[in-house]
Amino acid sequence: VLERGLHYGDGLFETIACRHGRPRLLDFHLERLALGCARLRIAFNPFGELRREVENLAAGQASALLKVIVTRGSATARGYGARGDEHATRITLRFPWPQEDSRCIEDGVAVRIAELRLGENPLLAGLKHLNRLEQVLARGEWRDAQIFDALLFSSSGLLVSGTMCNVFIVNEKRLLTPRLDLCGVAGVMRRAVLHAAAASGIATAEAALGHAELDAAEEIFLTNARIGVWPVRAVGARTLVPGAMTRRVQKLVHSLLEGPGDA
Amino acid sequence: VLERGLHYGDGLFETIACRHGRPRLLDFHLERLALGCARLRIAFNPFGELRREVENLAAGQASALLKVIVTRGSATARGYGARGDEHATRITLRFPWPQEDSRCIEDGVAVRIAELRLGENPLLAGLKHLNRLEQVLARGEWRDAQIFDALLFSSSGLLVSGTMCNVFIVNEKRLLTPRLDLCGVAGVMRRAVLHAAAASGIATAEAALGHAELDAAEEIFLTNARIGVWPVRAVGARTLVPGAMTRRVQKLVHSLLEGPGDA
Numbered sequence: 329v330l331e332r333g334l335h336y337g338d339g340l341f342e343t344i345a346c347r348h349g350r351p352r353l354l355d356f357h358l359e360r361l362a363l364g365c366a367r368l369r370i371a372f373n374p375f376g377e378l379r380r381e382v383e384n385l386a387a388g389q390a391s392a393l394l395k396v397i398v399t400r401g402s403a404t405a406r407g408y409g410a411r412g413d414e415h416a417t418r419i420t421l422r423f424p425w426p427q428e429d430s431r432c433i434e435d436g437v438a439v440r441i442a443e444l445r446l447g448e449n450p451l452l453a454g455l456k457h458l459n460r461l462e463q464v465l466a467r468g469e470w471r472d473a474q475i476f477d478a479l480l481f482s483s484s485g486l487l488v489s490g491t492m493c494n495v496f497i498v499n500e501k502r503l504l505t506p507r508l509d510l511c512g513v514a515g516v517m518r519r520a521v522l523h524a525a526a527a528s529g530i531a532t533a534e535a536a537l538g539h540a541e542l543d544a545a546e547e548i549f550l551t552n553a554r555i556g557v558w559p560v561r562a563v564g565a566r567t568l569v570p571g572a573m574t575r576r577v578q579k580l581v582h583s584l585l586e587g588p589g590d591a
Numbered sequence: 592v593l594e595r596g597l598h599y600g601d602g603l604f605e606t607i608a609c610r611h612g613r614p615r616l617l618d619f620h621l622e623r624l625a626l627g628c629a630r631l632r633i634a635f636n637p638f639g640e641l642r643r644e645v646e647n648l649a650a651g652q653a654s655a656l657l658k659v660i661v662t663r664g665s666a667t668a669r670g671y672g673a674r675g676d677e678h679a680t681r682i683t684l685r686f687p688w689p690q691e692d693s694r695c696i697e698d699g700v701a702v703r704i705a706e707l708r709l710g711e712n713p714l715l716a717g718l719k720h721l722n723r724l725e726q727v728l729a730r731g732e733w734r735d736a737q738i739f740d741a742l743l744f745s746s747s748g749l750l751v752s753g754t755m756c757n758v759f760i761v762n763e764k765r766l767l768t769p770r771l772d773l774c775g776v777a778g779v780m781r782r783a784v785l786h787a788a789a790a791s792g793i794a795t796a797e798a799a800l801g802h803a804e805l806d807a808a809e810e811i812f813l814t815n816a817r818i819g820v821w822p823v824r825a826v827g828a829r830t831l832v833p834g835a836m837t838r839r840v841q842k843l844v845h846s847l848l849e850g851p852g853d854a
Contacts, residue, residue: 335721409730461599
């Protein structure tokens with residue numbers, strides 16, 4: 329009951345997709361977690377042990393989601409201040425892969441524009457920390473099961489991400505995704521897409537994008553650890569057709585998602 | 592381990608000061624908690640039960656702090672979205688009154704200006720919710736035990752509060768405190784001070800205050816449920832002398848703090 333993860337959201341998490349017994353993009357997940365621990369000054373060291381635990385939980389699972397939570401641990405004194413003598417808490421959970429419509433990867437998904445705007449704080453930007461009330465409230469804005477996610481803008485009017493996805497737009501053969509220096513989570517699949525695209529000669533940029541850039545997008549797609557790359561077929565009333573760049577990126581990351589031994 | 596309070600900070604808290612066996616400002620605490628539950632759509636109803644529990648925990652305590660946490664409860668499905676069938680979690684903790692220097696109420700305390708700027712989100716503003724990483728990071732900026740708290744500005748440059756206090760400034764016999772429509776916690780003692788001051792004919796306002804207004808302040812004081820009203824005697828390198836308005840406000844809230852039966 330003195331857990332700082334509960335009292336303050338003083339911690340981080342990772343959602344790791346496992347297919348064919350293997351955790352996907354595990355290095356990226358562990359790197360982001362380590363970066364988050366460093367930024368929040370959470371003394372968590374046993375990354376080798378965590379890696380083995382994740383691999384063990386993935387073993388034998390055709391498909392599963394793992395959630396890893398690391399917090400600063402139980403409070404050793406009252407108040408916001410950490411004393412530095414806390415012992416980090418680690419929680420690892422395994423969930424079944426959620427039911428999903430197999431047509432999403434081909435036909436794409438519909439998204440809405442969230443009314444909520446994300447607060448901006450560069451010290452928290454990029455991290456997958458446990459302060460997620462904004463996402464909870466944004467996800468509470470709609471109940472229509474046909475809407476997959478909502479695109480979020482920040483308090484200063486910049487496009488950031490979905491509630492649970494990163495977003496890419498395609499414009500004049502360039503692949504653009506919002507900078508995450510003021511808010512948002514720097515997703516592992518976003519990183520994988522940026523790497524894979526750049527390596528195959530696609531022009532990519534992390535950019536300050538507003539409503540105008542979103543409206544001008546020729547293609548839009550979403551990424552996260554679970555879905556990989558899903559096209560967006562509608563933003564509110566506007567419809568889009570999954571385009572050539574989206575298909576190319578989907579092919580580029582296919583082996584990351586399904587593994588080299590896969591069809 | 593599926594507690595949404597831990598996973599997302601999806602909940603609220605109150606820190607209630609108890610003196611002479613009674614919880615101070617309990618109505619204000621319960622009202623803020625109810626407002627927060629309504630804003631976050633957390634179905635928590637047993638306020639009568641909670642009131643009795645708090646009163647029982649306060650009974651017989653010369654001085655103590657109670658912390659009440661209410662969350663949306665354990666997740667009934669994966670993801671940010673609440674399904675509405677969660678059962679709210681209630682946690683009540685009692686702590687000893689912290690050691691404090693008895694001179695603070697007379698001589699005042701020193702504060703610094705935080706480097707961190709608070710993100711702005713009107714949907715969360717005013718609530719004492721569990722997303723407190725900003726406060727944790729701001730509190731981590733200093734170790735000097737002579738510094739009592741840090742004053743925080745928001746991303747758009749507005750004065751908000753301390754990490755654990757609200758702030759008032761006095762200028763030309765007016766009592767000003769930051770508006771909390773973009774961020775910050777609407778403290779119960781802040782509310783009590785605004786009420787008591789207005790009732791005794793002092794001009795008060797909740798206002799958009801920046802660095803200039805803070806620099807021009809003739810007096811500055813801090814409020815929270817525990818300290819009541821403490822003068823600020825230094826903001827960084829600038830020193831101040833506790834003034835007549837601060838003393839007047841301290842007298843106005845004295846009976847709220849110590850009870851009518853007290854000396």
